[in-house]
Amino acid sequence: MLGLLFAFLFQLFQISELPKTRAEISNFTETSTYSDVITFIEGISKQSEIINSTVFGKSFEGRDLPLVVLSKPKITSPQEAHSSGKLIVLLLGNIHAGEVEGKEAILHTIRKFHSDEKFKKLLNELIILAIPILNADGNEKISTANRPHQKGPIGGVGIRENSQGLDLNRDFTKLETPEITSLVMNVFNKWKPHLLIDCHTTNGSYHGYVLTYATNLNPNGDERIASFIRDELLPEVTEKMFKKYGYRTFFYGNFIDPLDPSKGWITFDHRPRFGTNYFGLINRFSVLSEAYAYADFKTRIDATEKFIEEILMFASKNRKKMLKLIKQVDSETSSGKIDSLGIKFQIAGKPAEIWGYKTIEYIDSLTGEKKRKVSDKIELFKTTNFGEFKTVKKRSVPDAYVFPGNFEVVAEKLKQHGIKIEKVKGKFKAKADVFIVDSLKRSERKFQGHNETELFGRFEEMEVEIDSGYYYVQTQQEKLGLIFYLLEPESDDGFANWNFFDEFLIAELKDKGKAIYPVYKIKNKLRR
Structure with missing residues (x-):
């Protein structure tokens, strides 16, 4: 009996010694610095039997x-994770370093696995990969001038972009930042998580929710994966969060017109440059978490933490079902x-009732200026939820994509995405769909350092001769949706859009008045 008492007291002592976050220590007036995060991880790792703390890459700085x-x-290795038969869940925080709630919540979640034995039992079914501070450089640029519209922390937060001035959550297709390139190559491709929880904080509308969420919005991801999150996971988690x-x-979403909520509630973009869409495009489960900027800092962290916990409990309970669905879809x-x-x-909409606040427009009696104010009374608005995207135009999937060997940068990007690619050995002829470019249009304003390109033209079927040294990308791969999105000439988020072929195409158009898009869609099986 005395031995049990000592064991209990020892465990209690250990729990009391578990580290706290900067947010907790400061009574939620400050957020954790990079050094705070590393110290927290080191402190908890020293007394942990369940943590392997490692590094997956380096920031730009x-x-x-x-x-x-x-x-x-x-x-200690991805191979052990894969052979475990467990569901691998990735918690991602601080991709935008001004949106710090996920960073703090993920640290709290790591700690809870050490302080709550019931919660720890989730590891019987799950393996957790936790990245609390993806945008490490942006996090260190803490200032009270950043995100001043939100309620705290009064000590300030970091910035949205990384040290290249790029938005990490717009980089998943072009892979131009070391942070996202490392995430894709060393976490997505090696550890192969089944479920992503990506934590953010809102910028937009006043509404009646402490947290909003989404899953993959790109229809080229398998609908069964998105439907499982949308129709099974999220309804159960929503109910638990409220009860x-x-x-x-x-x-x-955001109200299309804050002055008239009946005009609709609209979600964000379908393109895979966004992390949760990218993850869905490779047929994995993804959940976007958006804490409400106008809730106080402590509440935003707590809501994010509870949201993560409820998803993990659902995932643990539904492990077999989720793994079976992924295996089926991959096959x-x-x-x-x-x-x-x-x-x-x-975008497509359906009727919905959404909690929010009326925005009222008025004339300032002193200045005569037209201004807006938000009511403090919450209301339930009948409106339309524009929350999903539908396909309105399709293109054929070829047996393979083939392109000349001098486009090494394109080949390297495909490899970084974990796409299988090989070089042709020996010439051959094949029937192919070839895109004839009549013109191209580049955006006037730069976005993420690019003037995005749109190609105009038509497909023609022709016989092509493929030389030795060409790159060959077979489409019978699990990442078919991503291959298609990156290499199709008309893709709104592929390599053509991000200027990878501009130099070649512009020169051809100038010289010949038209150009052949250099990625051929091979229609017949290759016999080599």
Whole structure:
């Protein structure tokens, strides 16, 4: 009996010694610095039997990017994770370093696996990959001038972009930042997580939810994956969040017209440059978490933390079902039976009732200026939720994409995405769909350092001769949706859009008045 008492007291002592975050220590007036995060991870790792703390890459300024692996028993390699039969969940925080709630919530979640034995039992079904501070450089540029519209922390937060001035959550297709390139190559491709929870904080509308959410919005991801999140996981988590904590949650969006909520509630973009869309495009489960900027800092962290916890509990309970669905989708995607995918998309809406606040327009009696103010009374508005995208135009899926060997940069990007690619050995002829470019249009304003390109033209079927040294990308791969999106000439987020072929195409158009897009869609099986 005395031995049990000592064991209990020892465990209690250990729990009391678990580190606290800067947010907690400061009574939620400050957010954690990079040094705080590393110290927290080191402190908890020293007394942990379930943590493998490692580094998956470096920031643009050279900071180590920490990856915390929680598992029971402790594992040290992706191979051990894959052979475990467990569902691998990635928690991602601070991709925008002004949106710090995920960073703090993920640290709290790591700690809870050490202080709550019931919560720790989730590791019987799950392996957790935790990245609390992806935008490490942006985090260190803390200032009270950043995100002044939100309620705290009064000590300030970091900035949205990384040290290149680029938005990490617009980089998933072009891979121009070391942070996202490392995330894709060293976490997505090596650890192969099944579920992503990506934590953010809102910028937009006043509404009645402490947290909003989304899943993959790109229709080229398998609909069964998105439907599972949208129709099974999120409804259950929504119910738990309200019943257990009193937190209202709903699908992410903003009122199209704050003065008239009946005009609609609209979500964000379908393109895979966004992390949760990218993850869905490779047929994995993804959840976007958006804490409400106008809730106080402590509440935003707590809501994000509780949201993560409820998702993890759902995932643990549904592990077998989720793994079975992924296996089925992967098999079908790589079978060669998918003959077409979307190239143009349109947002779709359906009736909804959404909690929000009236915005009132008035004339300032002193200045005569037209101003707006937000009512403090919450109301339920009947409106339309424009929350999904539908395919309105498709293109055929070829047997393979083939392009000349001098486009090494394109080949290297495909490899970074984890796409299988090989070089042709020996000439051959094949029938192909070839895109004839009549003109191209570049955006007038730069976006993320690019004047995005749109190609105009038509496909023609012709016989092409493929030389030795060409790159060959077979489409019978699990990442078919991503291959299609990156290499199709009309893609709104592919390599053509991001200027990878501009120099070649502009020269050809100038010289010949038209150009052949250098990626051929091979229609017949290659016999080599």
